[in-house]
Amino acid sequence: MKIQAKICGITRLEDALSAVAYGADALGFVFFSGSKRFIQPENARRIIQNLPPFVQTVGLFVNESAENVQKILATVPLTLLQFHGDESPTFCQQFHRPYLKAVRVQSTDDMLHAFARYPDARAILFDAYVDGEYGGTGHCFDWKMLPEKMAGHWILSGGLNPDNVAQALHETGALSVDVSSGVEESAGVKSPEKMRQFLFACQSNC
Numbered sequence: 001m002k003i004q005a006k007i008c009g010i011t012r013l014e015d016a017l018s019a020v021a022y023g024a025d026a027l028g029f030v031f032f033s034g035s036k037r038f039i040q041p042e043n044a045r046r047i048i049q050n051l052p053p054f055v056q057t058v059g060l061f062v063n064e065s066a067e068n069v070q071k072i073l074a075t076v077p078l079t080l081l082q083f084h085g086d087e088s089p090t091f092c093q094q095f096h097r098p099y100l101k102a103v104r105v106q107s108t109d110d111m112l113h114a115f116a117r118y119p120d121a122r123a124i125l126f127d128a129y130v131d132g133e134y135g136g137t138g139h140c141f142d143w144k145m146l147p148e149k150m151a152g153h154w155i156l157s158g159g160l161n162p163d164n165v166a167q168a169l170h171e172t173g174a175l176s177v178d179v180s181s182g183v184e185e186s187a188g189v190k191s192p193e194k195m196r197q198f199l200f201a202c203q204s205n206c
């Protein structure tokens, strides 16, 4: 099975085009003003307009107001929403768009409950729990916490990088991965070489 990979925290067109050239399936745009990777909606729109048509464009939100999410949706052609805060199922559903719900994992139960709580999510994304942070931390969680059987589609995230992604895929059996800080040169600036190595490791895992 082909591994699907998302590169998150895109802020520059050249990084987006490199990620796509190296085989990324999805690009993430962070609309959370508390992030070092925050992008203005107009800039995200300009980047997306220059992408080939079949690349998924993911808008990442953290406890944003519904009004602001709607405003961003009116400006930016997003194909998927990623809710990475404490959003309720009702909140996530109201936009009538496919969405991912992120869970910052502290236990196996957290993961199992997420599928029951967000039954209409396209996938549940498992990220590391870091006190006081919402994501993009570069920390892994203990992959041994992953349950034997998942109740739906899921995405492995948190602290992945070119050096550990092959091992992560091997140990967890994940079919989809998401990475942000592990393929950067500096916050919000991606490294073409790290993205190439990361995506090559994913493709070699088929």
Ligand SMILES: O=C(O)c1ccccc1N[C@@H]1O[C@H](COP(=O)(O)O)[C@@H](O)[C@H]1O
Pocket (backbone or CB within 6 Å): 008, 009, 028, 030, 032, 035, 036, 037, 060, 062, 084, 125, 127, 134, 135, 136, 137, 138, 139, 157, 158, 159, 160, 178, 179, 180, 181, 182
């Ligand atoms: O990337 C961010 O800045 C960010 C901010 C707030 C919430 C989530 C964020 N990114 C997501 O975090 C995970 C893990 O990132 P990393 O690879 O450990 O740096 C990933 O799913 C990003 O989409």
